[in-house]
Amino acid sequence: MRNFSYQAVERVDSAVARHTEFATSAFLAGGTTLIDLIKLDVMRPEQVVDVNRLPLKRIDLLDDGRIRIGALVSNTELAHHPLIRARHPLLSAALLSGASTQLRNMATTAGNLMQRTRCAYFRDPTVPECNKREPGSGCAALTGINRLHAVLGTSEHCVATHPSDMCVALAAIEGAVEVEGPAGKREVALLDFHLLPGDTPEREHALEADELITSVVLAPHLDSAGAHYLKLRDRASYEFALASCGVILALDGQRIGQVRIALGGVATKPWRAFEAEASLVGVVPGRESFEQAARLALAHARALEHNAFKLPLARQAIVRALETALDDAQGGMSPPARSDTGAGSPAGDSP
Amino acid sequence: MAESSRCAVFDPREAPPSAPHLDSRTDYMLSEGDRSPPGTLRVGFTLNGHPASIDVEPNVVLLDALRDRFSLTGTHKGCDHGQCGACTVHLDGRAVNACLILAASVDGARVTTIEGLAASHEGEGLHPLQRAFHQCDAYQCGYCTSGQIMSAAALIDDERVPSDDASVREAMSGNICRCGAYKNILRAIRTARAELGVDRA
Known part of the structure; x- marks a missing residue:
């Protein structure tokens, strides 16, 4: 080294x-x-x-209901913290679905935000073409093996998938990243933290030079919401997502009051499916409306040679995550959908 | 569990190996002089219960320091990228991948390797997990075994991990066994857990 x-x-x-x-x-x-x-x-x-x-290792409940997570809180500590388990079970489940016990023990909250893509061409410096590594050099994935690459948020310069599970849950929960740099302290909205590749895939986040993440502040949780994180992958544990979906769903009577849908494994940044969400608000939930939402979420997706399978996979993940979150919101009237490839939420996601 | 899962050429009733696998050294003070040589950092920590110090270059990872400097070769290098778990050690009681930790950053910490596991446990001889892996034939080539045992020891001590097989398999998924000894590894963990009297719903 x-x-x-x-x-x-x-x-x-x-x-x-x-x-x-x-x-x-x-x-x-x-x-x-x-x-x-x-x-x-x-x-x-x-x-x-x-x-x-x-x-920077504390987890604090603030007066306004937000939760401040120190940058150095480990993924393990965060996933098991009573406040997180009680108020943001989606975050807990997403964290526990990621990596291995050892890596979760080491990895931190801020480090997970800064996690870099698993694109094999990015990780191999003997490949000359990678716009993330060498701006202007090209993208080997466009014509290479691109089964694991993104279908949403891509550009002609980069199709690398954002690898994080934690960040998918954070995208659904919303909140802010607190940073400190030479010019002092400031806040970046969680949804603005990760950048689309566009013409500058080497710029992955909103940090300015020499800025350090000091904490992540979670928005207050939605009252009586159900939640589910579904992760689909090539093996049952210790693997990155081919497609994952985090849902938070709150009912207003018989209708959907609020819903958040975030996607992982299919996009160049932790992805919010805003159009899909909008299609569900005020609707009596059911299979048909969920399938329509899933179609909307992938409407602008662009498949490459080897990853077209991710479109139906992501749509199915959305439908199933919505159904399971709905069950959760209704107090677990029916048993949650079995997650046969989603062994990653070992304890936390049944109501 | 069927006894037939044992390897035919291996008799687990033989006495298990003992002394060579225990860390009998007490002197891990490898640094010399008042200051570390130029380009190195002096790192002091607790290694298998003993005070340790070493002068290392910034780019030396804990795994290489343990193996090459302290001669603790029980911790194995597999992938060297945090993907296989062969290098699992305990850092302040938590299972971690020694290949992804700078030796410089363990200053002041407590590190336990497979060589120190038996001594970290009350009682004579090998740690119950070491005996159970031997009795249950929970390995073939053995390359991943020290990492498997270190992960298993941490999970038995972790009250957040339930005792059922699915939870144990999930918690152990960071340790890859290319021989595919998973079934007997699970059996060994069950056996050791019963001996230790640790069972969690």
């Missing part, structure tokens, strides 16, 4: 100050992405600023 300068810091302001000292610096938290990509020679920081000692 290429060598680098290493600094462990104890304060947020010194982390930011250290980060500015090199042109290519990287903050080290769990390391599950960073160390992997340095070994692969995909990321080549001159300096690593180890932020693991910063006091």
Whole structure:
């Protein structure tokens, strides 16, 4: 592995100050992405600023019902925290469906937001064409093996899938990312944090130079909402999603009052299906309206040579996640749909 | 569980290996002098219950430090990218992939490897999981075994993981066994859990 300068810091302001000292610096938290990509020679920081000692490991309920999650809270701690299990079971289920026990123990909340794509061409520096790695070099995936690539939010420059499960749940829950940089503190809305590739696939997030994520603040949970995270993948555990769907659904009498639908495994960023949601508000829920919503969610999808299967897969995931979330909202009157390929929510998602 | 699942050429009634697998060393103070040499960082931590110190370059991962510097070769290098679990150790009691952790960042932490597992357990000789893996023939080539055992030990201690087979399989999915010994690994975990008296709904 290429060598680098290493600094462990104890304060947020010194982390930011250290980060500015090199042109290519990287903050080290769990390391599950960073160390992997340095070994692969995909990321080549001159300096690593180890932020693991910063006091950013708390989970706090704020007066207004929001929950502030410290940047360094591990995926395991977050998934099992009583507040999260009680108010945001979608987040808990999404986290537990991701990676392995070891990786969840290491990976942090902020690090998961900064997780990078698993595109095999991005991860292999011997492939010259990757606009994320080398802007302007082209995209090998467009004409290569693209079975795992995105069908939503793609551009002619990049079709890399966003790999996170946690971020799909966050997209549904909404909230803000709190950051601190040389110019001080600011907030970025969760839905604005990840960027579409467009003409600049090397820009993946809204952070400015040397900014550090200090926390994620979750919007208040919807009262008496049902939720479900369904993840479909090539093996039953420890695998990235081919398609995943997170749903939060609240009834207003017999009709749908509020609904959020977020998708993973099919898009270049954690994806919200706003048109699909709008089609369901005020509607008496049922198979037909769910299928119509699923069609709307994928209406603008563009398949590549090997990933057209993701369109029906994602549509089916949406319908099933909606049905299961509806059951959950109705108090689990009927048993939840068995998730035969979704073993990733081992304990938390039945009502 | 059927006894026939045992390997025909292997008799688990033989006495299990003992001493060579226990970490009998007590001196892990590898750094010398008042300052670490240029280009290195001095790292002090607790290794298998003993004080340890080492001077390392920033790009040395914990896995390589354990194997190459401390000669603790029980922790294996499989994929070297956090995908196989062969390098699983305990960092402050949690199972982690030693291949993705910088040695420099374990300063002040508590690290336990397979060599220190038996000593971390009250009682004589091997850890109940080590005995159970042996008795249940929970391996073929053995390359992944130390990582499997370290993950299993952490999950038995983790009250958030229920005891049913599906939950255990899910919690163990970060440890790949190319020989496919999963069935007996599960049996070994059940056996050790019964011995330890840890059962959770």
